[in-house]
Amino acid sequence: MVLPATATPQVAGVQRVLIVSYDGMRPDAIALAPMPNLLGLIDQGAYTLTNAQTIDYPATLPSHASMLSGLCMDKTGIYLDKYFAYMGYSQGVDIFDLAHAAGMRTVMVVGKSKLRQLAEPETTDVFEIDYGEKAISKAVVELIPSGFDLMFVHFAGPDLRGHKYGWMSDAYLKVMRDGDVALGEILQALDDNGLRAGTLILVTADHGGHDKSHIGTTIEDFRIPWILSGPGILHKELTSTIGTVDTAASAAYALGLPLQADWDGIPVYEAFGRPIIKKHDSPPCR
Ligand SMILES: [Zn+2]
Numbered sequence: 001m002v003l004p005a006t007a008t009p010q011v012a013g014v015q016r017v018l019i020v021s022y023d024g025m026r027p028d029a030i031a032l033a034p035m036p037n038l039l040g041l042i043d044q045g046a047y048t049l050t051n052a053q054t055i056d057y058p059a060t061l062p063s064h065a066s067m068l069s070g071l072c073m074d075k076t077g078i079y080l081d082k083y084f085a086y087m088g089y090s091q092g093v094d095i096f097d098l099a100h101a102a103g104m105r106t107v108m109v110v111g112k113s114k115l116r117q118l119a120e121p122e123t124t125d126v127f128e129i130d131y132g133e134k135a136i137s138k139a140v141v142e143l144i145p146s147g148f149d150l151m152f153v154h155f156a157g158p159d160l161r162g163h164k165y166g167w168m169s170d171a172y173l174k175v176m177r178d179g180d181v182a183l184g185e186i187l188q189a190l191d192d193n194g195l196r197a198g199t200l201i202l203v204t205a206d207h208g209g210h211d212k213s214h215i216g217t218t219i220e221d222f223r224i225p226w227i228l229s230g231p232g233i234l235h236k237e238l239t240s241t242i243g244t245v246d247t248a249a250s251a252a253y254a255l256g257l258p259l260q261a262d263w264d265g266i267p268v269y270e271a272f273g274r275p276i277i278k279k280h281d282s283p284p285c286r
Contacts, residue, residue, distance in 0.1 A: 010256040011272060013231030015198030017251045018186075019152045021067065022179055023060060023111065024159030026167060026208040027052075027225035033173045035180035037187060038203060038227070045201075045229030046271035052226035052242035055285035058207035058216045060159065061114050063244060067206065068118055068152065069094035070248035070263035072285035083114035095150065095248040096123040098257040104149030109139050111156030133157050133175065137182035141189040150255065153186070155179045159209070167209035167220070200230035200254050204247055222286070228271045240270045243284035 027049035030038055041047075054063045055073055065071075065078035069092050073079060077091045100106050100123040107126040108119065111133075121127065126148075130139045133155050140153055157175035165171035183203075190196040205224040207214045214221040226242050228250065245265030252259055253267035264284045269276050 011200070011232040011254045013198060014200045014254045016147075016149045016151070016195070017200045017202065017254055018148075018190075019068075019150075019247065019251060020183065020186075020201065020203045021064065021152070021154045022158050022176070022203070022205050023154060023156045024162045024167070024207060024209050024214060025176060025179075025205040025225060026220060027205075027223060029158075029168060029173060029176055030225060032168070033176040033180065035176055035183070037180050037184040041201060041203060041229040042227055044235060045227055046234050046236050046238050046268075047225070047227040048238040048240075048242060049225055050223070051238060051240065052204070052224050052244070053222040053283040053286060054205075054207045054224050054244045056216070058214050058221045060112065060206050061117060063206035064115060064118055064154070065090040066264075066285060067204065067244045067247045068096065070245045070252070070260065070265035072245065072264045075262065075264070078117065081114075083117045087117070089120045090118050092262065093260050094119060095251050095257070096152075098252060099123075099150040099255065100125070102255075102257060104255070105147060107143055107148045107151040108154075109136055109143070109151070110154040111136055112154070115154060131156075133178040133182045137185045140186050144186070144189040144195065145193050147195070150251070155182065158205075159214075162209045162214070163212055166212050167214075198231060200228065200233070200251075202247060202251060203227040203229075204244065206244070222283075226268075228268070232273070233271055234273045238268065238270055240268055240276070241280045241283055242268055243280060243286075245284050246280075
Protein backbone atom coordinates (compact mmCIF):
# COMPACT_ATOMS: atom_id res chain seq x y z
CA MET A 1 0.00 0.00 0.00
CA VAL A 2 1.30 3.42 -0.93
CA LEU A 3 -0.03 6.36 0.98
CA PRO A 4 -0.15 9.70 -0.77
CA ALA A 5 2.07 12.59 0.25
CA THR A 6 -0.53 15.09 -0.84
CA ALA A 7 -4.10 15.02 -2.01
CA THR A 8 -5.62 16.62 -5.06
CA PRO A 9 -9.24 17.58 -4.62
CA GLN A 10 -11.31 15.31 -6.79
CA VAL A 11 -14.56 17.18 -6.42
CA ALA A 12 -14.40 20.87 -7.25
CA GLY A 13 -15.14 23.09 -4.29
CA VAL A 14 -14.67 20.45 -1.60
CA GLN A 15 -12.09 21.66 0.90
CA ARG A 16 -13.04 19.49 3.84
CA VAL A 17 -15.41 16.72 4.84
CA LEU A 18 -17.57 16.48 7.96
CA ILE A 19 -19.09 13.07 8.71
CA VAL A 20 -21.85 13.09 11.33
CA SER A 21 -23.15 9.80 12.75
CA TYR A 22 -26.24 9.68 14.93
CA ASP A 23 -25.97 6.40 16.83
CA GLY A 24 -29.05 4.29 16.20
CA MET A 25 -30.95 6.90 14.20
CA ARG A 26 -33.67 5.39 12.07
CA PRO A 27 -34.28 7.28 8.83
CA ASP A 28 -38.05 7.18 9.29
CA ALA A 29 -37.69 9.07 12.58
CA ILE A 30 -36.09 12.19 11.05
CA ALA A 31 -39.33 13.78 9.86
CA LEU A 32 -41.26 12.54 12.90
CA ALA A 33 -38.86 14.03 15.47
CA PRO A 34 -38.69 16.43 13.54
CA MET A 35 -35.12 17.52 12.77
CA PRO A 36 -35.43 20.78 10.82
CA ASN A 37 -31.70 21.37 10.36
CA LEU A 38 -31.15 17.87 9.02
CA LEU A 39 -34.28 18.16 6.87
CA GLY A 40 -32.66 21.31 5.46
CA LEU A 41 -29.57 19.31 4.45
CA ILE A 42 -31.82 16.68 2.88
CA ASP A 43 -33.58 19.46 0.97
CA GLN A 44 -30.28 20.83 -0.39
CA GLY A 45 -28.55 17.51 -0.96
CA ALA A 46 -28.54 13.98 -2.25
CA TYR A 47 -30.05 11.46 0.10
CA THR A 48 -31.76 8.18 0.70
CA LEU A 49 -33.91 7.23 3.66
CA THR A 50 -34.69 3.79 2.24
CA ASN A 51 -31.77 2.34 0.24
CA ALA A 52 -28.85 2.44 2.67
CA GLN A 53 -27.93 -0.29 5.13
CA THR A 54 -25.22 -1.04 7.63
CA ILE A 55 -23.21 -4.29 7.87
CA ASP A 56 -24.54 -7.73 8.82
CA TYR A 57 -23.69 -7.20 12.49
CA PRO A 58 -25.60 -3.96 13.16
CA ALA A 59 -23.74 -2.97 16.31
CA THR A 60 -22.04 0.32 17.14
CA LEU A 61 -18.34 -0.47 17.05
CA PRO A 62 -18.26 -2.94 14.11
CA SER A 63 -20.59 -0.70 12.05
CA HIS A 64 -18.59 2.46 12.66
CA ALA A 65 -15.35 0.62 11.84
CA SER A 66 -16.82 -0.29 8.46
CA MET A 67 -18.26 3.20 7.95
CA LEU A 68 -14.84 4.84 8.34
CA SER A 69 -12.71 2.14 6.70
CA GLY A 70 -14.74 1.09 3.68
CA LEU A 71 -14.18 -2.51 4.74
CA CYS A 72 -16.56 -5.26 5.87
CA MET A 73 -16.10 -6.68 9.34
CA ASP A 74 -13.88 -9.60 8.24
CA LYS A 75 -11.27 -7.04 7.17
CA THR A 76 -11.56 -4.52 10.04
CA GLY A 77 -11.32 -7.30 12.63
CA ILE A 78 -13.77 -5.37 14.82
CA TYR A 79 -16.13 -8.23 15.66
CA LEU A 80 -17.10 -7.14 19.15
CA ASP A 81 -19.17 -4.18 20.25
CA LYS A 82 -16.78 -3.38 23.06
CA TYR A 83 -13.26 -1.99 23.12
CA PHE A 84 -10.71 -4.57 24.11
CA ALA A 85 -7.22 -3.09 23.96
CA TYR A 86 -5.66 -6.45 23.09
CA MET A 87 -7.63 -6.51 19.82
CA GLY A 88 -5.87 -3.39 18.61
CA TYR A 89 -7.33 -0.76 16.33
CA SER A 90 -9.55 -1.27 13.31
CA GLN A 91 -7.42 -2.94 10.65
CA GLY A 92 -6.92 -1.94 7.03
CA VAL A 93 -6.52 1.51 5.53
CA ASP A 94 -9.27 3.77 6.78
CA ILE A 95 -10.19 7.31 5.80
CA PHE A 96 -8.29 8.73 8.78
CA ASP A 97 -5.10 6.86 7.76
CA LEU A 98 -5.36 8.33 4.26
CA ALA A 99 -6.22 11.87 5.30
CA HIS A 100 -3.54 12.04 7.95
CA ALA A 101 -0.88 10.65 5.60
CA ALA A 102 -1.84 13.38 3.13
CA GLY A 103 -1.08 16.03 5.73
CA MET A 104 -4.70 16.79 6.44
CA ARG A 105 -5.95 17.89 9.87
CA THR A 106 -8.11 15.11 11.29
CA VAL A 107 -10.60 15.46 14.12
CA MET A 108 -12.89 13.01 15.93
CA VAL A 109 -15.44 14.01 18.55
CA VAL A 110 -17.41 11.04 19.86
CA GLY A 111 -20.05 10.27 22.47
CA LYS A 112 -18.86 6.76 23.43
CA SER A 113 -15.36 5.95 24.63
CA LYS A 114 -15.20 2.62 22.77
CA LEU A 115 -15.00 4.53 19.47
CA ARG A 116 -11.32 5.09 20.27
CA GLN A 117 -10.82 1.68 18.65
CA LEU A 118 -11.84 3.07 15.24
CA ALA A 119 -8.57 4.84 14.46
CA GLU A 120 -5.01 4.74 15.73
CA PRO A 121 -4.24 7.76 17.95
CA GLU A 122 -1.46 8.86 15.60
CA THR A 123 -3.93 9.40 12.75
CA THR A 124 -6.29 11.64 14.71
CA ASP A 125 -4.86 15.10 15.40
CA VAL A 126 -7.74 15.71 17.79
CA PHE A 127 -9.74 13.00 19.56
CA GLU A 128 -12.36 13.99 22.12
CA ILE A 129 -14.99 12.10 24.04
CA ASP A 130 -17.91 14.13 25.33
CA TYR A 131 -21.14 12.93 26.86
CA GLY A 132 -24.47 14.31 25.65
CA GLU A 133 -25.52 16.05 22.46
CA LYS A 134 -24.94 19.51 23.91
CA ALA A 135 -21.40 18.70 25.07
CA ILE A 136 -20.55 17.26 21.66
CA SER A 137 -21.72 20.35 19.78
CA LYS A 138 -19.94 22.63 22.25
CA ALA A 139 -16.67 20.77 21.66
CA VAL A 140 -17.11 20.84 17.89
CA VAL A 141 -18.00 24.54 17.86
CA GLU A 142 -14.83 25.26 19.83
CA LEU A 143 -12.70 23.20 17.44
CA ILE A 144 -14.07 24.62 14.17
CA PRO A 145 -12.12 27.94 14.28
CA SER A 146 -8.84 25.94 14.22
CA GLY A 147 -9.96 24.37 10.96
CA PHE A 148 -10.09 20.74 9.82
CA ASP A 149 -9.90 18.68 6.67
CA LEU A 150 -11.69 15.59 7.93
CA MET A 151 -13.93 15.57 10.98
CA PHE A 152 -16.05 12.76 12.40
CA VAL A 153 -18.75 13.68 14.91
CA HIS A 154 -20.74 11.03 16.78
CA PHE A 155 -23.95 11.65 18.74
CA ALA A 156 -24.82 8.77 21.08
CA GLY A 157 -28.28 9.89 22.20
CA PRO A 158 -30.69 8.00 19.92
CA ASP A 159 -29.10 4.64 20.75
CA LEU A 160 -29.04 5.31 24.51
CA ARG A 161 -32.69 6.40 24.56
CA GLY A 162 -33.69 3.58 22.21
CA HIS A 163 -32.28 0.93 24.53
CA LYS A 164 -33.89 2.54 27.58
CA TYR A 165 -37.27 3.74 26.27
CA GLY A 166 -37.65 2.08 22.87
CA TRP A 167 -36.91 3.08 19.29
CA MET A 168 -39.44 5.65 18.03
CA SER A 169 -40.56 6.43 21.63
CA ASP A 170 -41.12 10.06 22.65
CA ALA A 171 -37.80 10.06 24.54
CA TYR A 172 -36.02 8.73 21.45
CA LEU A 173 -37.54 11.40 19.20
CA LYS A 174 -36.75 14.10 21.78
CA VAL A 175 -33.03 13.31 21.83
CA MET A 176 -33.06 13.42 18.04
CA ARG A 177 -34.43 16.97 18.30
CA ASP A 178 -31.57 17.73 20.72
CA GLY A 179 -29.15 16.28 18.18
CA ASP A 180 -30.68 18.45 15.51
CA VAL A 181 -30.20 21.59 17.62
CA ALA A 182 -26.57 20.48 18.02
CA LEU A 183 -26.27 20.09 14.25
CA GLY A 184 -27.67 23.60 13.83
CA GLU A 185 -24.99 24.97 16.16
CA ILE A 186 -22.27 23.19 14.18
CA LEU A 187 -23.63 24.53 10.87
CA GLN A 188 -23.76 28.02 12.36
CA ALA A 189 -20.12 27.72 13.49
CA LEU A 190 -19.10 26.67 9.98
CA ASP A 191 -20.94 29.73 8.64
CA ASP A 192 -19.40 32.06 11.24
CA ASN A 193 -15.89 30.88 10.32
CA GLY A 194 -16.43 31.10 6.58
CA LEU A 195 -16.09 27.33 6.20
CA ARG A 196 -19.58 26.23 5.22
CA ALA A 197 -19.30 26.66 1.44
CA GLY A 198 -16.25 24.38 1.15
CA THR A 199 -17.54 21.70 3.51
CA LEU A 200 -19.04 18.46 2.29
CA ILE A 201 -21.37 17.21 5.02
CA LEU A 202 -22.31 13.53 5.21
CA VAL A 203 -24.91 12.53 7.78
CA THR A 204 -25.61 8.89 8.51
CA ALA A 205 -26.00 6.33 11.34
CA ASP A 206 -24.41 3.08 12.42
CA HIS A 207 -27.69 1.14 12.65
CA GLY A 208 -31.39 1.60 13.37
CA GLY A 209 -33.38 -0.35 15.92
CA HIS A 210 -36.80 -1.58 17.00
CA ASP A 211 -38.44 -2.11 20.38
CA LYS A 212 -35.41 -1.76 22.70
CA SER A 213 -32.71 -3.34 20.56
CA HIS A 214 -30.92 -3.46 17.22
CA ILE A 215 -29.87 -7.08 17.27
CA GLY A 216 -30.48 -7.56 13.56
CA THR A 217 -33.83 -9.33 13.40
CA THR A 218 -35.71 -6.73 11.33
CA ILE A 219 -34.85 -4.45 8.40
CA GLU A 220 -35.32 -1.46 10.75
CA ASP A 221 -32.14 -2.56 12.56
CA PHE A 222 -30.09 -2.41 9.36
CA ARG A 223 -31.56 0.57 7.51
CA ILE A 224 -29.67 3.85 7.94
CA PRO A 225 -30.05 7.39 6.59
CA TRP A 226 -27.43 8.49 4.07
CA ILE A 227 -27.40 12.23 3.39
CA LEU A 228 -24.77 14.19 1.49
CA SER A 229 -24.83 17.96 1.16
CA GLY A 230 -22.29 20.51 -0.04
CA PRO A 231 -20.20 21.51 -3.06
CA GLY A 232 -20.72 19.43 -6.18
CA ILE A 233 -23.65 17.48 -4.75
CA LEU A 234 -26.85 17.08 -6.72
CA HIS A 235 -30.23 17.75 -5.16
CA LYS A 236 -31.95 14.42 -5.51
CA GLU A 237 -33.21 11.27 -3.87
CA LEU A 238 -30.60 8.60 -4.52
CA THR A 239 -31.57 5.36 -6.22
CA SER A 240 -28.23 3.60 -5.64
CA THR A 241 -28.03 0.67 -3.24
CA ILE A 242 -25.74 2.02 -0.51
CA GLY A 243 -23.78 0.37 2.25
CA THR A 244 -22.18 2.09 5.23
CA VAL A 245 -18.79 1.14 3.71
CA ASP A 246 -19.58 3.61 0.90
CA THR A 247 -19.22 6.47 3.41
CA ALA A 248 -15.42 6.16 3.62
CA ALA A 249 -15.16 5.71 -0.15
CA SER A 250 -17.31 8.78 -0.85
CA ALA A 251 -15.34 10.91 1.60
CA ALA A 252 -12.04 9.75 0.07
CA TYR A 253 -13.30 10.46 -3.42
CA ALA A 254 -14.45 13.96 -2.46
CA LEU A 255 -11.10 14.74 -0.81
CA GLY A 256 -9.06 13.33 -3.71
CA LEU A 257 -7.62 10.52 -1.58
CA PRO A 258 -6.82 7.20 -3.28
CA LEU A 259 -9.58 4.61 -3.20
CA GLN A 260 -8.15 1.36 -1.88
CA ALA A 261 -8.33 -1.79 -4.00
CA ASP A 262 -9.48 -3.96 -1.11
CA TRP A 263 -12.28 -1.64 -0.01
CA ASP A 264 -15.75 -3.13 -0.11
CA GLY A 265 -17.24 0.35 -0.39
CA ILE A 266 -17.40 2.52 -3.50
CA PRO A 267 -18.11 6.24 -3.84
CA VAL A 268 -21.77 7.05 -4.35
CA TYR A 269 -21.03 8.64 -7.72
CA GLU A 270 -24.72 9.30 -8.29
CA ALA A 271 -24.63 11.99 -5.59
CA PHE A 272 -21.81 13.79 -7.42
CA GLY A 273 -23.62 13.63 -10.75
CA ARG A 274 -20.96 11.30 -12.15
CA PRO A 275 -21.59 8.17 -14.18
CA ILE A 276 -21.94 5.09 -12.00
CA ILE A 277 -18.73 3.17 -12.71
CA LYS A 278 -19.51 0.30 -10.42
CA LYS A 279 -22.53 -0.38 -8.27
CA HIS A 280 -23.74 -2.72 -5.59
CA ASP A 281 -26.60 -4.96 -6.67
CA SER A 282 -27.33 -5.70 -3.04
CA PRO A 283 -26.16 -3.97 0.17
CA PRO A 284 -22.47 -4.73 0.75
CA CYS A 285 -21.32 -6.57 3.87
CA ARG A 286 -24.72 -8.24 4.33
ZN1 LIG B 1 -24.81 2.15 17.78
